[in-house]
Structures are given as structure tokens and as C-alpha cells.
Amino acid sequence: MIRLHDNLSSGNGYKARLLLAQLAIPFERIEYDIDQAQTRTPEFLEKVNPNGRVPVLETEDGRFLPESNAILCYLAEDTPFVPDDHFGRAQVLSWMFFEQYSHEPNIATPRYWITHGLEMTEERRATLEPKRRLGYAALGVMEEHLKEQAFFVGHRYSVADIALYAYTHVAPEGGFELEAFPAVRGWLGGSPPNPAMSPLRRARPERCAFASKRLRRTSENSCSA
Numbered sequence: 001m002i003r004l005h006d007n008l009s010s011g012n013g014y015k016a017r018l019l020l021a022q023l024a025i026p027f028e029r030i031e032y033d034i035d036q037a038q039t040r041t042p043e044f045l046e047k048v049n050p051n052g053r054v055p056v057l058e059t060e061d062g063r064f065l066p067e068s069n070a071i072l073c074y075l076a077e078d079t080p081f082v083p084d085d086h087f088g089r090a091q092v093l094s095w096m097f098f099e100q101y102s103h104e105p106n107i108a109t110p111r112y113w114i115t116h117g118l119e120m121t122e123e124r125r126a127t128l129e130p131k132r133r134l135g136y137a138a139l140g141v142m143e144e145h146l147k148e149q150a151f152f153v154g155h156r157y158s159v160a161d162i163a164l165y166a167y168t169h170v171a172p173e174g175g176f177e178l179e180a181f182p183a184v185r186g187w188l189g190g191s192p193p194n195p196a197m198s199p200l201r202r203a204r205p206e207r208c209a210f211a212s213k214r215l216r217r218t219s220e221n222s223c224s225a
Contacts, residue, residue, distance in 0.1 A: 002027040003058040005048055007034050009115060011108055011166040012068035013055040018162055019075050035116060068166075069096045072159040081159050091153045095160035098141070099167075106135035108167045111174030132175070139181050142168070146183035161187075 004020070006013040006029050020027050032038040032054055040052045049056045049066045057065040057074065065071055073096075076082045083089050110131055113124060120128075142164065145152065152160040169188050171178060178185050 002060060004029045005032065005054050005056040005058060006030065007032050007039075007054050009112075010034075010054060011104070011111075011170060015068045015162050015166045016055045016057060016071045016075070018166070019072055019081065019159065022081075023075060023079065025075070069100060069159075069163055072096070072162060076159045081157070081162075083154050083156070083158060085154075088154045092158050092160045095152045096163045098138075099160075099163045102134065102141070103138040103164065104167055106131040106138060107171050107174055107176060109174075110135070110176075111167070111170060114175065115173055135171070135174075135176055139168070139171070139176070139178070139184060142187075143181045143183050146187050150187075 002020070002025060004013070004016055004027050006017070008031065017029070032044075034054070038044065039049070039054055045052055048058075048064055051066060053066065055066070055068055055071060057071045059065065065074055073082075073093075083092060110128060112118070113120065118124070149155060151157050152164065165188070168184065178188075
């Protein structure tokens with residue numbers, strides 16, 4: 001059985017859980033307490049991911065694949081979640097790169113600080129406003145695209161939508177207001193709803209059966225989601 005090394009608060013982990021649920025792939029989920037730096041232990045760094053982060057997909061033959069969007073591409077290969085044509089696949093990758101470079105660093109980081117109760121140090125305070133500005137800019141790019149299209153690539157639901165959904169649907173937890181982005185809210189399933197996004201709403205990771213194993217490890221190091 002596939003194993004997912006994960007943290008429930010992670011939007012990157014959510015991507016993998018969502019696609020596994022929609023593909024109806026059974027898996028075992030292994031939870032790590034990132035606030036206790038369980039992904040920074042020597043054992044984790046040696047055996048799971050030397051970069052000290054989750055999610056990591058462990059294949060049935062014991063290989064480890066880190067990075068959420070790499071996991072999406074691996075799981076989605078030869079499924080309807082990836083376009084058939086060469087250019088469409090490149091467009092999916094383009095949006096996934098956008099998510100990791102322009103979207104996730106600016107929307108996910110303030111959410112992590114807030115939801116995990118991190119101290120707002122001077123360094124974090126200094127970077128918060130630029131992250132807000134860049135996060136709203138990323139949402140603006142999404143809004144303009146979604147005004148004309150129901151999905152991000154090829155008028156069909158793909159892993160590009162999953163990648164961008166993960167942190168967008170919890171952006172308010174990081175202090176981002178979505179009222180100015182009606183197309184984004186509709187794509188998320190809000191008002192006005194986008195009926196084309198029903199594939200995303202039909203299978204949510206919380207509805208997917210998994211075996212949960214809590215690993216109780218401690219370390220003095222820190223880790224961010």
C-alpha cells in the first residue's frame with residue numbers, strides 16, 4: 001500500500017490527499033508534528049526526505065517522492081487529471097510552477113504563522129506586508145484567468161486546479177480577503193458557484209479512508225509547512 005508522510009495542517013499535503021481521494025487509491029497516512037520538528041530528526045532526514053519536509057509519497061516498492069506537485073504529477077500520470085496533448089501538459093506545469101513560486105510562498109506562509117501560533121518577530125513583521133501584496137497579486141492573476149475559463153488548463157479539471165485549490169481555499173486563515181475575487185470564489189465553490197468544479201467537491205481528503213499513525217518524536221530544530 002502507498003504511504004503518505006504528511007501533516008494535516010499542510011496545504012501541500014492536502015493536494016496529495018485530495019488527488020488520492022479522487023483517484024480512490026487506498027493509502028496509509030503517517031502524521032508528523034511539524035511544531036515538534038518531527039521531520040527534522042536524523043531518522044527522517046536519512047530515510048524519508050533529506051530536505052526535512054512533508055508531504056512525501058512512499059511507493060509500494062519503498063521509494064520516496066517528496067514535493068507536493070511532483071507527487072501530483074506522479075499520481076495523475078495516465079489519468080484524466082492530466083491533459084492528453086503536449087502543450088496542455090506544459091500549461092499544467094506552468095500553473096503548478098506559478099503556484100509554488102508566486103502563490104504558495106506568499107499565501108501559505110502567513111497562514112502558517114497564524115495557525116501555528118508563531119511569534120511575530122521583527123523579521124516576520126517586515127516580510128508580512130510584501131507577502132500580502134504578492135499574495136493578492138497572485139490571486140489577481142487567478143481572477144483574470146478564471147473570468148474567462150472554468151478551469152486553469154484546457155477547459156477541464158486537472159492537477160493544476162488541485163495545486164492552486166489547496167492554499168487558496170484556506171487563504172482567509174492567513175488574513176487574505178477573497179471578496180474582491182468573485183471568479184476565484186466561484187471556482188472554489190462559493191458564490192456564484194462554478195458547477196464545473198464539482199469533481200473537486202465530490203471527493204475531499206477528509207472523506208478518504210486512511211490508516212493514521214501518529215509518530216511521537218521530538219527535536220530542537222524547527223520546520224515549516
